[in-house]
Amino acid sequence: MQISRLAAASTFTLPLFWATKLAATSSWSAAPIVQNSQQPFLFAPNMTRGAVISLSHGGGPMPVLGDPAHKEIIRSLKTRVPEILRLNTDEQPRAIVIVTAHWSERRPTISNGIKHKLYYDYGGFPPESYRLKYDAMGSPDVAKEIGDALSSAGFEPVFDSERGWDHGVFIPMLLINPSANVPIVQMSVLSSEDASEHYRMGQALSKLRDSNVAIIGSGFASFHNLRLMFSGISSDPAFQARNAAWNKAITEAVSEPDVEKRGELLSKWRDFPGAFEMHPLHGAEHFLPLIVCAGAGGAGEPGKYTDEFIGLDMYSYYWR
Incomplete structure (x- = not known):
């Protein structure tokens, strides 16, 4: 199966200023290439509820390369x-669904291969960026569960056993779970960028949590406008204030404990202060995984944490 035009258009290219830094910083080294033999994952039916987290996955392979x-x-x-997901504990998830910003399709599309390149x-x-390995198994069974849940909610999901796992999946997972002992199912966002549909997708996925399937939304919700990012505007105090106002609006929306009200607030996210500056028109793909996670999170307020990146606070939200 050929990679879709939309997916191919999202290829992340190293900007000149990062290329210069990378060449000049001799202390950088790639993380060890990970290729682990698979151990069978034994799921005990302990009814642990799978966690949901919307996280910032960084720029290209830079996190794995050790970019300061x-x-x-x-x-x-x-x-x-790993702590949020309960990895390496008796409550470790039986699988992880990763909704990636780097795969946009007209219909929700689900990886269903036993193995994916x-x-x-x-x-x-x-060169080492193109030799990285992440040897986790796929899960056709969990992929079918996802498809069934989405179909029951009125979606028409598509299965794809050929497309490889993109860097929205394998880069964060190399750091989150280098042992690669939990199966992964990759899932697309929708090219329509319809917020309400993404929220409904998350609500449909939430039932998988009851059988200890975790859900990751892999994006960059706080800021993903490459033109502005590479312009250096993030050091401007006025822009920092606008970004803080944007983050405040997001946090208030996803922290709404009532599920229906939360969905209504997020359906109007383009009205939040600075929305088009943080995510340009037709460039919402790095925000959409958060909406899916907010739908999957269920009632109650999420936990949150921030990471400083290029002078800005990058927010991640999670539900357990």
Whole structure:
């Protein structure tokens, strides 16, 4: 199956200023290439409810390359996220569904292969960036459960056993779970960018949590406007204030404990202060995984944490 035009258009290319830093910083080194033999995952029916987290996955492979600008994101992916997901405990999830910002399709599309290659959807990085391995298994069974849940909610899901896992999946997972002992199912966002539909998708996915399937929304909700990001505007105090107002509006919306009210608030996210500056028109793909997670989170307020990146606070939200 060929990669869709929309998916291919999202390829992340190393900007010049990062390329210069990368070449000049001799202390950088790639994380060890991970290729673990699979251990069978034994699921005990302990009724642990799978966690949901919307996280910031960083720029291209930079977190795995050890970019100093990503140090707080790296730390959270290595420490906070595994704890939230209960990895390496008796309550470890039986599978993880990852809704990735780097895959946009007209209908919700689900990876359903037993194994998936990696899709290095970035350009201009060191050779080791294209030799990274993440050897987790897929899960056709969980993919079917996702498809059934979405179909019951009125969606028409599509299965894809060919597309590789993109860097919205394997880059954070190399840091979150380097042992690769939990099966992964990758899922697209919708090219329509319809907020209400993404929220409904999350609500449909929430039933999988009851059988200890965790859900990750892999994006960059606080700020993903590459033109502005690479202009250096993030050091401008006026822009920082606008970004803070934007983050405040997001946090208030996702923290609404009533599920229906939360969905209504998020359906109007384009009216939040600074929305088009933080995520340009037709460029909402890095915000949409948060909406899916907010739908999957259920009633109650989420936990949250922030990571400093390029002078801004990047918010992640989670439900357990």
